[in-house]
Amino acid sequence: MxxxxxxxxxxxxxxxxxxxxxxxxxxSEERVYGLRVNTNKLxxxxxxxxxxxxxxxxxxxxxxxYYSGKDKPAKxxxxxxxxxxxxxxxxxxxxxxxxxxxGDRVLDICAAPGGKSTELAAKLKGKGVLVSxxxxxxxxxxxxxxxxxxxxxxxxxxxxxxxxxxxxxxxxFDKILIDAPCSGEGMFRKEPxxxxxxxxxxxxxxxxxxxxxxxxxxxxxxPGGMLLYSTCTFSPLEDEQIVSRMLKxxxxxxxxxxxxxxxxxxxxxxxxxxxxxxxxxxRIWPHRMKGEGHFLALLKKKGxxxxxxxxxxxxxxxxxxxxxxxxxxxxxxxxxRLEIRQEKVFVHPDCRRDLKGLRIMRSGLxxxxxxxxxxxxxxxxxxxxxxxxxxxxxxxSREDDRVIRYLKGETIDLKDEESVEKGWVLICVDNYPLxxxxxxGGSVKNxxxxxxxxx
Ligand SMILES: C[S@@+](CC[C@H](N)C(=O)[O-])C[C@H]1O[C@@H](n2cnc3c(N)ncnc32)[C@H](O)[C@@H]1O
Numbered sequence: 152m153x154x155x156x157x158x159x160x161x162x163x164x165x166x167x168x169x170x171x172x173x174x175x176x177x178x179s180e181e182r183v184y185g186l187r188v189n190t191n192k193l194x195x196x197x198x199x200x201x202x203x204x205x206x207x208x209x210x211x212x213x214x215x216x217y218y219s220g221k222d223k224p225a226k227x228x229x230x231x232x233x234x235x236x237x238x239x240x241x242x243x244x245x246x247x248x249x250x251x252x253x254g255d256r257v258l259d260i261c262a263a264p265g266g267k268s269t270e271l272a273a274k275l276k277g278k279g280v281l282v283s284x285x286x287x288x289x290x291x292x293x294x295x296x297x298x299x300x301x302x303x304x305x306x307x308x309x310x311x312x313x314x315x316x317x318x319x320x321x322x323x324f325d326k327i328l329i330d331a332p333c334s335g336e337g338m339f340r341k342e343p344x345x346x347x348x349x350x351x352x353x354x355x356x357x358x359x360x361x362x363x364x365x366x367x368x369x370x371x372x373x374p375g376g377m378l379l380y381s382t383c384t385f386s387p388l389e390d391e392q393i394v395s396r397m398l399k400x401x402x403x404x405x406x407x408x409x410x411x412x413x414x415x416x417x418x419x420x421x422x423x424x425x426x427x428x429x430x431x432x433x434r435i436w437p438h439r440m441k442g443e444g445h446f447l448a449l450l451k452k453k454g455x456x457x458x459x460x461x462x463x464x465x466x467x468x469x470x471x472x473x474x475x476x477x478x479x480x481x482x483x484x485x486x487x488r489l490e491i492r493q494e495k496v497f498v499h500p501d502c503r504r505d506l507k508g509l510r511i512m513r514s515g516l517x518x519x520x521x522x523x524x525x526x527x528x529x530x531x532x533x534x535x536x537x538x539x540x541x542x543x544x545x546x547x548s549r550e551d552d553r554v555i556r557y558l559k560g561e562t563i564d565l566k567d568e569e570s571v572e573k574g575w576v577l578i579c580v581d582n583y584p585l586x587x588x589x590x591x592g593g594s595v596k597n598x599x600x601x602x603x604x605x606x
Contacts (some may be wrong), residue, residue: 152178152343155350158336165385165422173438182341183441185240186224188214189233189301191273192537192583198234201581203227203549209441211412212243217441228554231605232583233300233534238266239341241435241442245330245381246270248409248433248449253278255325256502260313260368263290265297267330272303280500281306282324284316288510295513296603302534302584304516305500311510313367319504320371326378327368331361333382333389337444340437354388361393369401374454377407381447385434387422390446394432395423403453406431414440418448472526473518476575482540484516494520528575530600533586541577545569545588545595554580558605563588563595571595 163171186206188198195214199206204222209215217240224230225237246267251257251274262268263285272281283298283306285291291310298306309316334357335345365380372378380397382389398404408431416439418432435445469477469489473496477484488499496518506514516535519528538544545563547554553563557578565571576590578599586603588595 152339154178154339155346158346158349161386165387165419170436170438174436177438178340181220182443183240184218184220185209185238185243185442186216186218186235187212187238187243187270188216188235189269189273190214191276191302192232192234201229201549203229209240209243211414212240212247215240215243215247228549228558228580228585229583231300231558231603232580232585233302234583236266236269236297236301239338239443241337241440241445242266242383243270244433244435244445245328245379245447246274248447249326249328249377249379251275251326255279256323257281258316258320258324258327258368258371259283259330260316260327260364261285261330261332262294262328263287264293265301267328268294268306269297269301269303271326271328272298272301272306275305277305279305279325280502282309282316282320282502283307284309284311284313286310286312288512291512298513299531299534300603302536304498304535306513306515307500307502307506307511308513309509309511313364315509317367317370319506319509322371322373323504324371324373325376327372327376329364329368329378329380331357331364331380331382331389331393333357333361333384334386335383336385337383337435337437337446341443354384354386357384358388358393361389362396365393365397366400369397369404372452374403374452376452378404378450378452379447380450381445383443383445385444385446387419390434390448391418391420391423391429391432394418394429394448394450395426397450398426398428401452404450405453407449407451409433409447409449418446470521470524470526472524473521476519476526476528479542480536480540481542482536484518488515489518490514491521494522496521496526527598528587530586530603533577533584536577536584538577538579538582538584541584543572543574543576543590544579545571545576545590546579546581549580554585555605557585557588557597557599560597560599560601560604562597565590565593565595
């Protein structure tokens with residue numbers, strides 16, 4: 152792989168001659184592959200028991216595993232059941248390090264396609280709210296899909312510029328993740344195409360973006376709240392120097408050293424303004440750990456929270472057919488936050504802010520649609536349910552060829568011994584929901600979301 156000459160000169164300034172050689176050698180090693188278990192659906196131990204391919208624990212991530220590049224975990228029914236997310240191991244670190252408590256108000260400001268948001272949401276355990284934002288509308292669509300696949304019910308998916316968010320969420324969030332757009336120097340091995348953008352834009356283009364995003368994010372962090380800043384690049388211009396700038400911008404901000412892993416390197420004060428606090432930042436180098444290059448900084452804002460008085464959503468009137476369907480669902484749903492908008496039924500997260508004027512792509516959990524005296528449950532609801540939260544379930548084993556046929560959109564024939572009630576049925580692979588079908592006679596009509604089909 153041919154690395155840009157000016158990039159290599161910069162790296163020589165950061166690393167000792169031995170480290171620089173070790174760094175270059177890392178390019179002849181094969182990249183590593185990672186997956187992260189969705190703890191919203193099962194524990195890592197449960198996953199280890201059923202995982203159909205070989206995995207090995209990533210030492211610094213509780214629910215992270217390496218898998219072999221020969222396996223294809225994206226082509227497995229368990230992937231379609233949202234049991235895991237495929238993610239480069241170093242990239243798992245930011246969401247792992249940010250201490251999320253159920254009930255927190257969390258912002259992921261540069262969230263698409265959801266590698267970190269899916270983990271932040273899983274850590275919320277359905278309590279509190281995640282605002283998952285990305286300025287790119289097309290990327291935010293992929294983000295929405297990944298959150299739905301993970302069965303997340305308490306997220307707003309928004310596609311806005313940070314200044315617009317700041318108008319609505321001043322001092323609102325307990326936790327903020329800024330996984331900043333960056334020059335991607337740490338990803339050259341995994342995705343050589345990133346080098347083209349590096350040559351085109353250089354670091355300065357990203358520095359400007361990072362300064363803008365961090366400034367608005369700071370306005371949205373409540374006193375006592377925590378913020379995690381991360382990039383996948385090595386340049387101190389985009390790392391230590393951005394953190395220094397944040398510390399100067401908000402004197403109430405301080406760096407916090409996260410739980411340390413032996414492979415981590417400290418941040419380097421000498422690459423910025425010599426503020427010794429910067430050693431609390433984390434640098435991940437590909438020649439020291441089994442992962443790509445990354446940088447992260449965990450910050451806390453001094454003070455105590457004073458939660459502002461908030462607007463309550465108005466309670467929606469519920470059509471009988473929706474009421475009847477919801478009677479059958481055992482999952483606790485906050486029906487005081489139910490909204491019916493253009494036939495679509497949502498349960499909002501506990502946010503209670505006036506969000507008018509924002510480009511909102513999803514408000515909480517889409518339960519389904521009320522159409523001419525009938526209610527059709529959504530794909531998102533199927534993914535958010537546990538098998539034991541719905542009374543009419545068809546359990547298929549992972550080896551049953553009807554699983555793939557269902558995922559391809561085909562009608563499913565029932566076997567004599569399978570007792571399924573007429574009407575909406577939740578199709579599961581083993582114990583994990585894949586989607587709905589509608590049973591009548593000896594078969595189940597396929598209701599799997601067309602855009603998600605197995606290709
Ligand atoms: C490093 S990627 C985020 C990856 C994501 N956190 C994940 O783990 O899947 C950076 C993202 O920032 C978005 N972005 C760029 N400029 C932005 C801005 N001004 N405000 C919000 N998002 C922005 C890009 O569209 C891109 O999706």
